[in-house]
Amino acid sequence: MAQTRILLGVIGRPHGVRGLVRVVSYADDPASLVAYGPLSDDKGRRLRLAWRGDGIAAVTLLSDAGPVAVADRDAAAALVNTRLYVERDRLPPPDEDEYYVTDLIGLAAEDEAGRPLGRIRAVHDYGAGVSLEIAADGAPPLLVPFTRAAVPSVDLAAGHVRVHPPRVLAATEDAPTDAATVSLAEDAA
Amino acid sequence: MARSVWKGPFVDGYLLNKADAARASGRNEIIRIWSRRSTILPQFVGLTFGVYNGHKFLPVQVTENMVGHKFGEFSPTRTFSGHAADRKAKRG
Numbered sequence: 001m002a003q004t005r006i007l008l009g010v011i012g013r014p015h016g017v018r019g020l021v022r023v024v025s026y027a028d029d030p031a032s033l034v035a036y037g038p039l040s041d042d043k044g045r046r047l048r049l050a051w052r053g054d055g056i057a058a059v060t061l062l063s064d065a066g067p068v069a070v071a072d073r074d075a076a077a078a079l080v081n082t083r084l085y086v087e088r089d090r091l092p093p094p095d096e097d098e099y100y101v102t103d104l105i106g107l108a109a110e111d112e113a114g115r116p117l118g119r120i121r122a123v124h125d126y127g128a129g130v131s132l133e134i135a136a137d138g139a140p141p142l143l144v145p146f147t148r149a150a151v152p153s154v155d156l157a158a159g160h161v162r163v164h165p166p167r168v169l170a171a172t173e174d175a176p177t178d179a180a181t182v183s184l185a186e187d188a189a
Numbered sequence: 190m191a192r193s194v195w196k197g198p199f200v201d202g203y204l205l206n207k208a209d210a211a212r213a214s215g216r217n218e219i220i221r222i223w224s225r226r227s228t229i230l231p232q233f234v235g236l237t238f239g240v241y242n243g244h245k246f247l248p249v250q251v252t253e254n255m256v257g258h259k260f261g262e263f264s265p266t267r268t269f270s271g272h273a274a275d276r277k278a279k280r281g
Contacts, residue, residue, distance in 0.1 A: 126265055
């Protein structure tokens with residue numbers, strides 16, 4: 001369920017009196033926001049940004065009549081909260097076994113027998129590997145690590161992923177009430 | 190204040206048993222734990238834990254770089270996933 005336009009940032013408050021604006025970039029590398037070429041907004045207008053400082057950019061509106069630079073504070077104020085989009089096909093192709101998060105979200109998840117498990121609602125990455133959150137109506141979300149073992153196949157064209165949910169080993173039944181401390185000396189031995 | 194070295198790293202004892210069981214089984218398993226306070230030990234490397242964040246069990250795939258950290262560090266309790274934008278996810 002790939003989107004055709006990707007939200008990459010939003011224009012914030014004006015900066016100074018010469019038409020500069022603050023820009024909040026959602027891009028993985030914030031500075032790469034301008035690397036994708038002209039951006040578009042909700043109204044279909046096309047804009048080009050040029051960085052003038054850390055998070056500060058000059059905006060040029062692109063129209064059939066030609067480019068018009070935003071040159072004063074009032075014009076910059078009119079752009080506040082403008083969302084900046086880029087067409088999905090302008091993003092470079094990812095490496096092998098790498099996927100854009102926006103492509104993964106919304107894909108249908110099936111188990112190995114082809115039974116539906118739900119749809120991918122979120123992709124988490126908190127420094128301990130990527131995991132997929134699969135949500136289905138009336139069921140708690142299923143969280144699976146994004147590994148070859150747990151997600152053997154990803155078919156973006158068909159719009160689904162094949163999931164082999166890992167077996168859950170709950171640590172409740174023999175969880176002691178007290179904690180153990182492992183000594184470094186014992187560990188080394 | 191740092192923990193005294195002579196005490197060794199803290200870990201809830203049952204995690205060691207579960208880790209041993211998961212490693213012995215050799216299967217694709219997630220060990221669900223509530224012990225966010227436990228230190229990640231070298232013998233946990235390669236295993237996947239589901240660490241409770243008060244809401245759900247987030248998968249934590251333990252790697253060598255995580256040894257010495259606590260499980261809770263990798264399962265935030267307050268999350269803002271942000272915008273997908275051009276972020277990429279690599280399949281491990």
